Amino acid sequence: MRLDKYLADMTPYSRKEIKILLKQKRVQVNDALIKDSKFQVDEVKDKVVLDGIAINYQTFFYYMMNKPEDVLSATQDKQDTTVIDLLQDDDYREDLFPVGRLDKDTTGLVVLTNDGQLAHRLLSPKHHVPKLYEASIEGVVDEADVARFAKGIQLTDFKTQPAVLTILETTATTSSVQVQITEGKFHQVKRMFGAIEKPVLTLDRIQMGQLKLDPDLALGQYRPLTAEELVALQTMPGPVDA
CATH class of the missing domain: 3.30.70.1560 (Alpha-L RNA-binding motif)
Structure with missing residues:
Protein backbone atom coordinates (compact mmCIF):
# COMPACT_ATOMS: atom_id res chain seq x y z
CA MET A 1 0.00 0.00 0.00
CA ARG A 2 1.22 3.52 -0.79
CA LEU A 3 2.25 5.50 2.25
CA ASP A 4 0.00 8.44 1.38
CA LYS A 5 -3.04 6.12 1.15
CA TYR A 6 -2.12 4.50 4.46
CA LEU A 7 -1.99 7.87 6.19
CA ALA A 8 -5.08 9.21 4.40
CA ASP A 9 -7.03 6.17 5.59
CA MET A 10 -5.90 6.52 9.18
CA THR A 11 -5.72 10.30 9.75
CA PRO A 12 -7.89 13.35 8.97
CA TYR A 13 -5.30 14.58 6.45
CA SER A 14 -5.88 14.60 2.69
CA ARG A 15 -3.29 13.13 0.35
CA LYS A 16 -2.26 16.66 -0.63
CA GLU A 17 -1.70 17.53 3.03
CA ILE A 18 0.18 14.29 3.59
CA LYS A 19 2.68 15.17 0.85
CA ILE A 20 3.44 18.36 2.79
CA LEU A 21 3.88 16.37 6.02
CA LEU A 22 6.31 14.06 4.25
CA LYS A 23 8.35 16.97 2.90
CA GLN A 24 8.47 18.37 6.42
CA LYS A 25 10.12 15.10 7.57
CA ARG A 26 7.31 14.30 9.99
CA VAL A 27 6.79 10.68 8.92
CA GLN A 28 8.88 7.62 9.70
CA VAL A 29 8.52 4.03 8.54
CA ASN A 30 10.43 1.48 10.61
CA ASP A 31 12.46 4.34 12.17
CA ALA A 32 13.52 5.75 8.79
CA LEU A 33 12.40 9.19 7.58
CA ILE A 34 10.33 8.86 4.43
CA LYS A 35 9.53 11.74 2.08
CA ASP A 36 8.14 9.78 -0.89
CA SER A 37 4.32 9.58 -0.89
CA LYS A 38 4.52 6.53 -3.19
CA PHE A 39 6.64 4.58 -0.71
CA GLN A 40 5.14 1.10 -0.27
CA VAL A 41 4.29 -0.06 3.25
CA ASP A 42 2.95 -3.30 4.64
CA GLU A 43 -0.04 -2.29 6.75
CA VAL A 44 0.40 -5.34 8.98
CA LYS A 45 4.18 -5.54 9.49
CA ASP A 46 5.53 -1.99 9.09
CA LYS A 47 5.66 0.61 11.87
CA VAL A 48 4.41 3.99 10.63
CA VAL A 49 4.94 7.03 12.86
CA LEU A 50 3.58 10.56 12.35
CA ASP A 51 4.87 13.34 14.61
CA GLY A 52 6.16 10.72 17.04
CA ILE A 53 2.81 8.91 17.26
CA ALA A 54 2.46 5.36 15.92
CA ILE A 55 -0.31 5.12 13.31
CA ASN A 56 -1.72 1.60 13.31
CA TYR A 57 -3.69 0.54 10.28
CA GLN A 58 -7.31 -0.39 10.88
CA THR A 59 -9.68 -1.60 8.20
CA PHE A 60 -13.04 -1.37 9.94
CA PHE A 61 -14.35 1.12 12.49
CA TYR A 62 -17.24 0.72 14.93
CA TYR A 63 -18.85 3.41 17.07
CA MET A 64 -21.78 3.44 19.49
CA MET A 65 -23.76 6.69 19.52
CA ASN A 66 -26.62 7.91 21.69
CA LYS A 67 -28.61 9.73 19.02
CA PRO A 68 -30.47 12.85 20.15
CA GLU A 69 -33.76 14.16 18.81
CA ASP A 70 -33.82 16.20 15.59
CA VAL A 71 -30.79 14.35 14.18
CA LEU A 72 -31.11 12.17 11.09
CA SER A 73 -29.77 8.62 10.85
CA ALA A 74 -28.12 9.43 7.55
CA THR A 75 -24.68 10.22 6.14
CA GLN A 76 -25.57 13.67 4.83
CA ASP A 77 -28.49 16.06 4.47
CA LYS A 78 -28.72 19.58 3.08
CA GLN A 79 -31.02 20.86 5.83
CA ASP A 80 -30.77 18.73 8.97
CA THR A 81 -27.94 17.54 11.20
CA THR A 82 -26.99 13.89 10.69
CA VAL A 83 -25.30 11.39 13.00
CA ILE A 84 -22.16 11.75 10.87
CA ASP A 85 -22.15 15.50 11.53
CA LEU A 86 -21.79 14.73 15.26
CA LEU A 87 -18.41 13.05 14.77
CA GLN A 88 -15.23 14.86 15.75
CA ASP A 89 -12.87 15.68 12.90
CA ASP A 90 -10.38 13.02 14.01
CA ASP A 91 -13.07 10.32 13.84
CA TYR A 92 -14.73 11.39 10.60
CA ARG A 93 -14.38 9.06 7.62
CA GLU A 94 -16.22 9.30 4.32
CA ASP A 95 -17.12 5.60 4.42
CA LEU A 96 -18.85 5.61 7.82
CA PHE A 97 -22.61 5.10 7.88
CA PRO A 98 -25.34 4.31 10.43
CA VAL A 99 -26.54 0.71 10.61
CA GLY A 100 -30.26 1.02 10.05
CA ARG A 101 -32.26 4.09 10.91
CA LEU A 102 -33.93 5.75 13.84
CA ASP A 103 -36.67 8.30 13.21
CA LYS A 104 -35.64 11.93 13.51
CA ASP A 105 -37.42 12.30 16.86
CA THR A 106 -36.37 8.87 18.21
CA THR A 107 -33.34 8.77 20.49
CA GLY A 108 -30.91 6.08 21.50
CA LEU A 109 -28.54 3.45 20.20
CA VAL A 110 -27.07 3.88 16.74
CA VAL A 111 -24.08 1.93 15.43
CA LEU A 112 -21.77 3.72 13.00
CA THR A 113 -19.38 1.62 10.94
CA ASN A 114 -17.79 1.11 7.54
CA ASP A 115 -18.24 -2.67 7.76
CA GLY A 116 -20.84 -3.41 5.11
CA GLN A 117 -20.97 -7.15 5.81
CA LEU A 118 -21.76 -6.58 9.48
CA ALA A 119 -24.45 -4.07 8.58
CA HIS A 120 -26.01 -6.56 6.17
CA ARG A 121 -26.11 -9.29 8.83
CA LEU A 122 -27.73 -6.95 11.34
CA LEU A 123 -30.32 -5.63 8.91
CA SER A 124 -31.14 -8.79 6.97
CA PRO A 125 -34.75 -9.87 7.67
CA LYS A 126 -33.71 -13.55 7.76
CA HIS A 127 -31.60 -12.98 10.86
CA HIS A 128 -34.42 -11.38 12.89
CA VAL A 129 -32.04 -9.28 14.98
CA PRO A 130 -34.10 -7.97 17.93
CA GLY A 209 -29.05 -7.73 19.32
CA GLN A 210 -26.82 -8.27 22.35
CA LEU A 211 -25.33 -4.75 22.21
CA LYS A 212 -26.66 -2.45 24.93
CA LEU A 213 -26.50 1.34 24.89
CA ASP A 214 -23.87 2.58 27.34
CA PRO A 215 -25.85 4.44 30.06
CA ASP A 216 -22.89 6.81 30.54
CA LEU A 217 -23.24 8.15 26.99
CA ALA A 218 -25.18 11.42 27.03
CA LEU A 219 -27.37 12.33 24.08
CA GLY A 220 -25.14 13.25 21.16
CA GLN A 221 -22.10 11.46 22.56
CA TYR A 222 -20.40 8.45 21.00
CA ARG A 223 -17.39 6.20 21.51
CA PRO A 224 -15.67 3.24 19.82
CA LEU A 225 -17.06 -0.18 20.60
CA THR A 226 -15.01 -2.28 22.97
CA ALA A 227 -13.74 -5.66 21.81
CA GLU A 228 -16.39 -7.35 23.97
CA GLU A 229 -19.16 -5.18 22.52
CA LEU A 230 -18.03 -5.93 18.98
CA VAL A 231 -18.24 -9.65 19.71
CA ALA A 232 -21.72 -9.11 21.16
CA LEU A 233 -22.78 -7.18 18.07
CA GLN A 234 -21.44 -9.84 15.73
CA THR A 235 -23.14 -12.68 17.61
CA MET A 236 -26.35 -13.67 15.90
CA PRO A 237 -28.77 -13.27 18.78
CA GLY A 238 -31.79 -14.83 20.29
CA PRO A 239 -34.11 -12.60 22.31
CA VAL A 240 -32.43 -9.62 23.90
CA ASP A 241 -31.86 -9.59 27.62
CA ALA A 242 -34.24 -6.90 28.85
Missing part, protein backbone atom coordinates in the same frame (compact mmCIF):
# COMPACT_ATOMS: atom_id res chain seq x y z
CA LYS A 131 -34.22 -4.28 18.84
CA LEU A 132 -35.30 -3.17 22.29
CA TYR A 133 -36.98 0.20 22.90
CA GLU A 134 -38.22 2.10 25.90
CA ALA A 135 -41.25 4.27 25.23
CA SER A 136 -43.61 6.67 26.92
CA ILE A 137 -47.16 6.04 25.73
CA GLU A 138 -50.28 8.20 25.85
CA GLY A 139 -52.91 6.03 27.46
CA VAL A 140 -52.87 3.04 29.78
CA VAL A 141 -51.21 -0.01 28.26
CA ASP A 142 -52.68 -3.22 29.65
CA GLU A 143 -52.28 -6.98 29.43
CA ALA A 144 -54.67 -7.12 26.47
CA ASP A 145 -52.20 -4.95 24.56
CA VAL A 146 -49.36 -7.26 25.61
CA ALA A 147 -51.28 -10.19 24.13
CA ARG A 148 -51.98 -8.29 20.90
CA PHE A 149 -48.31 -7.46 20.45
CA ALA A 150 -47.39 -11.10 21.08
CA LYS A 151 -49.65 -12.19 18.20
CA GLY A 152 -48.48 -9.45 15.83
CA ILE A 153 -50.26 -6.21 15.01
CA GLN A 154 -52.18 -5.85 11.77
CA LEU A 155 -51.22 -2.56 10.12
CA THR A 156 -52.63 -1.15 6.90
CA ASP A 157 -49.94 -2.70 4.69
CA PHE A 158 -48.62 -5.69 6.67
CA LYS A 159 -48.89 -7.68 9.86
CA THR A 160 -45.93 -7.34 12.20
CA GLN A 161 -43.95 -10.24 13.55
CA PRO A 162 -44.74 -11.09 17.19
CA ALA A 163 -43.31 -8.47 19.55
CA VAL A 164 -42.60 -8.56 23.29
CA LEU A 165 -44.34 -5.72 25.12
CA THR A 166 -43.41 -5.20 28.78
CA ILE A 167 -45.29 -2.74 30.99
CA LEU A 168 -42.90 -0.87 33.30
CA GLU A 169 -45.24 1.66 34.92
CA THR A 170 -48.64 3.24 34.37
CA THR A 171 -50.41 6.37 35.57
CA ALA A 172 -53.97 7.49 35.00
CA THR A 173 -53.06 8.82 31.54
CA THR A 174 -49.68 7.44 30.43
CA SER A 175 -47.57 4.29 30.40
CA SER A 176 -43.86 3.48 30.41
CA VAL A 177 -43.07 0.34 28.46
CA GLN A 178 -40.38 -1.68 26.76
CA VAL A 179 -41.01 -3.23 23.37
CA GLN A 180 -38.86 -5.70 21.50
CA ILE A 181 -39.28 -6.14 17.75
CA THR A 182 -37.34 -8.20 15.22
CA GLU A 183 -38.21 -6.03 12.24
CA GLY A 184 -37.38 -2.43 11.57
CA LYS A 185 -39.89 -1.06 9.13
CA PHE A 186 -40.67 2.62 8.74
CA HIS A 187 -42.14 4.07 11.97
CA GLN A 188 -42.97 0.51 13.02
CA VAL A 189 -43.15 0.92 16.80
CA LYS A 190 -45.14 4.14 16.49
CA ARG A 191 -47.51 2.53 14.01
CA MET A 192 -48.03 -0.49 16.26
CA PHE A 193 -49.08 1.69 19.18
CA GLY A 194 -51.09 3.88 16.83
CA ALA A 195 -53.02 0.77 15.79
CA ILE A 196 -54.17 0.27 19.39
CA GLU A 197 -54.94 4.01 19.67
CA LYS A 198 -52.23 4.71 22.25
CA PRO A 199 -49.76 7.11 20.62
CA VAL A 200 -46.04 7.11 21.34
CA LEU A 201 -44.88 10.22 23.20
CA THR A 202 -41.16 9.39 23.35
CA LEU A 203 -39.15 6.49 21.95
CA ASP A 204 -35.61 5.44 22.87
CA ARG A 205 -33.68 2.45 21.47
CA ILE A 206 -31.59 0.86 24.21
CA GLN A 207 -30.39 -2.39 22.64
CA MET A 208 -29.68 -4.01 19.27
